[in-house]
Amino acid sequence: xxxxxxxxxxxxxxxxxxxxxxxxxxxxxxxxxxxxxxxxxxxxxxxxxxxxxxxxxxxxxxxxxxxxxxxxxxxxxxxxxxxxxxxxxxxxxxxxxxxxxxxxxxxxxxxxxxxxxxxxxxxxxxxxxxxxxxxxxxxxxxxxxxxxxxxxxxxxxxxxxxxxxxxxxxxxxxxxxxxxxxxxxxxxxxxxxxxxxxxxxxxxxxxxxxxxxxxxxxxxxxxxxxxxxxxxxxxxxxxxxxxxxxxxxxxxxxxxxxxxxxxxxxxxxxxxxxxxxxxxxxxxxxxxxxxxxxxxxxxxxxxxxxxxxxxxxxx
Numbered sequence: 001x002x003x004x005x006x007x008x009x010x011x012x013x014x015x016x017x018x019x020x021x022x023x024x025x026x027x028x029x030x031x032x033x034x035x036x037x038x039x040x041x042x043x044x045x046x047x048x049x050x051x052x053x054x055x056x057x058x059x060x061x062x063x064x065x066x067x068x069x070x071x072x073x074x075x076x077x078x079x080x081x082x083x084x085x086x087x088x089x090x091x092x093x094x095x096x097x098x099x100x101x102x103x104x105x106x107x108x109x110x111x112x113x114x115x116x117x118x119x120x121x122x123x124x125x126x127x128x129x130x131x132x133x134x135x136x137x138x139x140x141x142x143x144x145x146x147x148x149x150x151x152x153x154x155x156x157x158x159x160x161x162x163x164x165x166x167x168x169x170x171x172x173x174x175x176x177x178x179x180x181x182x183x184x185x186x187x188x189x190x191x192x193x194x195x196x197x198x199x200x201x202x203x204x205x206x207x208x209x210x211x212x213x214x215x216x217x218x219x220x221x222x223x224x225x226x227x228x229x230x231x232x233x234x235x236x237x238x239x240x241x242x243x244x245x246x247x248x249x250x251x252x253x254x255x256x257x258x259x260x261x262x263x264x265x266x267x268x269x270x271x272x273x274x275x276x277x278x279x280x281x282x283x284x285x286x287x288x289x290x291x292x293x294x295x296x297x298x299x300x301x302x303x304x305x306x307x308x309x310x311x312x313x314x315x
Contacts, residue, residue, distance in 0.1 A: 014038045014059055016076045016162060017067045019090060020108075021048050023309045024134060025080035027141035028107075028166060030056055035165045040070045064090070068097045076158055078105040078132075083114075083260060091118060100126030103158040107132040109191070109261055112184035115150065119180030128155035129180055133187020138309040144168030148190070149176055150183035192265030195258075195282035197235055198303050202296035205239070209247075209295055219243040238306035239299065249298040252312055258286045 018029055021043035032039055033056035040059035043049045053060035061067035068075065077094050081087045087108050094104055104127055106115060115131035122129035130151035136143065145166050149159070156176050167173035177186045208216045222240035226232050242249075262283040269276040286300070305312045 013072050014040050014070060015072050015074065016040070016078065017042065017061070017071050018078045018080060019043070019064070019067070019094075020080035021045075021052055022080065023138055024136075024140065025107075026052055027138065028078075028080065028134075028145070029058060031141050031144070032162065032165055033058065037162070037165060040067050042067045064093050065097055068094075073099050073101060074158060075099070075102040076105060076162065077102060078107055078162075080107045080134075083108050083110040088114070095122060095125060095127060098127060101128075103128040103130060103155050105130045105132055105159060106184075107134050109133070109187065109259065110184055111260075111264055112150075112181040112188060115184045116181040119151065123152070128152060128158060130155040130159055131180060131183040132159075133183045133190065135187065135190060137307040139307070140166075144173050147174040148183045148186040149174065150178055150180050150185070151176075152179070155180075188261045188264050188268070191259075191261035192276065192279040192283075194235075195262045195265075195286070196278040197233065198300055199278075199282040199285055199296075201231075201235060201239055202299040202303070205243075205299060206296040218247050234307070235303060238303055242299070242302040242306065249295065249302065252298040252301055258283060262286065 016032070016037065017040040018025055019042050021029065021041060025043075026048075029039055029041055029052060038058070040061050041049055041053055042061040042064065046062065049062075050060050052058065059070050061070055067077070071077075075098060077098060079087060079090055079094070081090055087106060087110055091104055091106060098104065104122055106118070106129075110131065112131065115129075119129040119131070128151065130149055133148035134140075134145050135148075136145035145168075147163050147167055149156070149163065151159075163174045164170035175186075177183050205218055205222070208218060208221060219240065222236060222243055226236055226240055262279070265276065266280045266283055269280065285296075301312050
């Protein structure tokens with residue numbers, strides 16, 4: 001937890017806008033609204049925008065210029081879009097629209113090197129920039145999000161009131177990790193670790209399933225491990241829920257996509273000369289799953305669905 005002093009909760013005057021109302025973005029808006037924070041929202045899908053705005057009494061915006069016009073300065077403009085060109089172009093448009101003193105936040109899983117570059121560009125134009133790694137998936141609305149942020153002290157001062165509401169508690173679940181780029185770098189490593197943990201669970205349960213003469217009940221085992229075991233975790237909780245519903249997974253397609261952070265983590269380990277065999281091999285296993293039909297890959301696919309709402313193929 002950072003030592004920066006806490007700000008008071010923002011007033012009902014909208015200073016905060018969120019762009020991108022997918023699974024995580026929409027639930028972040030809902031969590032803010034539950035604490036009485038008035039926000040503006042925008043999504044390329046106008047129906048999604050209007051429906052969410054009506055649900056939480058937010059300002060529905062029809063475009064980025066409209067959003068900027070609806071917010072009082074200094075504004076916090078938080079982008080929750082897929083990493084890559086759509087985030088790059090959106091942040092570029094916002095820099096052209098916003099006023100000096102506003103803060104731009106990239107809450108997607110962008111490459112930290114892009115965040116370092118964007119922060120330099122923003123500061124040169126009088127804006128603040130923050131990169132925010134967000135973990136919590138579809139369960140963040142109820143439980144709060146784990147937030148890893150990078151940026152200047154001025155950016156933190158502007159965004160901290162919202163971090164305190166989005167996190168599980170005002171003083172728990174968020175961290176100012178360092179300067180611009182540090183938030184996305186920390187989230188990148190977080191996701192690399194996640195790859196390794198998921199692979200270990202899936203492989204171990206596959207071994208148990210393969211010992212046919214013991215006929216071990218995987219639902220019973222995972223439920224047991226949730227209580228007192230050193231491998232207990234949220235990933236184990238999700239796996240236990242999956243196996244309680246269906247142990248065969250015969251209808252699940254054994255295809256586990258990788259969303260980018262695992263590749264970046266492996267590349268970074270090469271650049272820094274730091275060995276990461278578990279995380280790198282877990283990434284390779286995901287590549288191998290794309291065409292395989294093994295039980296471990298089916299479990300991995302269900303875990304991703306459990307924490308992130310990712311689509312699962314069926315056969």
